[in-house]
Amino acid sequence: MKHKLKHLYIFLVFIFTLAQHSHVKAQDYKTLIAYKNGAGPGFMAKKLLPNESAFSAQIIFKQGGFTLGAFRTFHEVAFPKKNSQYFFYYGYGTHFRYYREYTSKNIFKPFRPGMKRRGNYVALGLDGILGIEYRFLKYPFVLSTEFNPNFELGGANYFKVNLNMFTAGIAYTF
Incomplete structure (x- = not known):
């Protein structure tokens, strides 16, 4: 818990320092820097293109x-009339994952604790992304939540489908 709060504190200090030294309005949403939490704490940078599409990169610690x-x-626009x-x-994407710990559970014995495996694991994966964001009109902040299903090749199981990747985030736009 302390580790997650440390990431959030660093992000908030960075954002408020940036907000004080720039003359940005909320309508200038061209670039976004976000703190995300859910599947694990992390950061994201997004570059919005003129046609409402975007490229983004993220790092999640888990x-x-x-x-x-x-x-x-x-x-x-999610609700154009309202x-x-x-x-x-x-959208879609790809990821590279490195982890040192993995917990596997037996789906036929759901109440039994999972078995922890330790080692160095590397996996590559393909992702889908589905989300909704709220853009403030007067302030350069965005709130978002997203679902990021993916599958991985490699790692502890050699093939894994992740359907529990929900995150919520707060972002600064400029």
Whole structure:
């Protein structure tokens, strides 16, 4: 828990320092830097293109290691007749993952504790991404939540499907 709070504290100090020394308005959403938490704490940088598509890169810290990901996303207004501040986004990407610890569970004995495996594991994977974000009109901040299903080749199981990758984030736009 202290580790997650440390990441959040560093991100917030960085954002507020950046906000004080720049003259940015919320409508200048061209680049985004985010702190994300859920599947693991991490950071994301996103570059929005003129046609409401974007390229993004992220790093997530989990299981004694990290995951580096790159995505191509497409943004659309989620509720065009009700509110233009909510944006729905979807896309695809890839990731590289390194981790030192893995917990495997027997699906036929769900109440038994998982077995921990330790070692150095490397995996490559393909990702999908589906999310919604709320853009503030007067302030250069964005709140988001996303679902990031993926599958990996390599690692402790040689093939793994991850469907529990939900994250929430706060971002600064400039």
